[in-house]
Amino acid sequence: MEDKLEAFQDFYPDDYSHCYGCGRLNEHGMQIKSYWDGEESVCRIHPRDYYTGGMKHIVYGGLIASLIDCHAAGTAAAAKIKELGQEMTRETMPRFVTANLNVNFKAPTPIGAEIELRGKVLEIKGRKVTIGVDLIAEGVVCAEGQALMIQVKETL
Numbered sequence: 001m002e003d004k005l006e007a008f009q010d011f012y013p014d015d016y017s018h019c020y021g022c023g024r025l026n027e028h029g030m031q032i033k034s035y036w037d038g039e040e041s042v043c044r045i046h047p048r049d050y051y052t053g054g055m056k057h058i059v060y061g062g063l064i065a066s067l068i069d070c071h072a073a074g075t076a077a078a079a080k081i082k083e084l085g086q087e088m089t090r091e092t093m094p095r096f097v098t099a100n101l102n103v104n105f106k107a108p109t110p111i112g113a114e115i116e117l118r119g120k121v122l123e124i125k126g127r128k129v130t131i132g133v134d135l136i137a138e139g140v141v142c143a144e145g146q147a148l149m150i151q152v153k154e155t156l
């Protein structure tokens with residue numbers, strides 16, 4: 001039986017699938033999965049309870065930034081291919097890296113809760129795609145991020 005490809009990250013080519021946050025081939029990584037939900041993108045994840053940030057009951061801010069970063073990268077690739085009017089495949093999926101990431105930490109993120117990331121495409125300008133991401137836990141927007149993703153030149 002063929003593997004079922006569904007999430008944006010499932011369409012990253014193998015040589016691009018080793019990212020700690022979103023690479024499906026990184027067995028030690030978080031392997032996040034992002035999908036379209038209407039015009040927004042969504043990712044749900046339950047971080048392990050040792051990703052603590054100072055106190056035992058809150059999530060480490062670096063992990064929060066990583067989740068926002070990787071969800072934004074996937075959303076940028078999916079948005080770009082949608083703009084081009086193409087289907088997501090491992091051959092067509094464009095490759096993006098982060099040029100800039102800003103995160104506002106609005107409230108502590110509780111350990112043990114499911115985290116939902118919701119992405120919005122703010123701008124697509126050639127190789128530059130700007131994505132806004134809200135990180136939500138227990139109904140509270142705990143962090144807001146904005147990322148500038150750049151489509152890498154295919155010579156890399």
Ligand SMILES: CCCCCCCC/C=C\CCCCCCCC(=O)SCCNC(=O)CCNC(=O)[C@H](O)C(C)(C)COP(=O)(O)OP(=O)(O)OC[C@H]1O[C@@H](n2cnc3c(N)ncnc32)[C@H](O)[C@@H]1OP(=O)(O)O
Binds near residue numbers: 017069074099100152
């Ligand atoms: C790293 C090389 C790529 C290799 C490919 C494989 C990588 C595998 C990595 C992961 C795989 C998983 C996939 C998900 C990834 C998840 C997220 C990450 O963790 S990514 C890792 C962290 N990020 C980096 O390491 C980027 C390091 N930076 C760069 O490589 C370059 O600076 C890059 C590609 C971002 C841009 O370099 P230029 O030479 O292609 O393009 P220029 O001409 O400099 O910029 C293009 C436009 O973007 C603007 N720009 C560039 N950086 C900017 C910035 N920091 N702020 C604002 N604007 C910026 C420029 O002003 C320019 O704009 P105008 O076209 O003139 O309008």
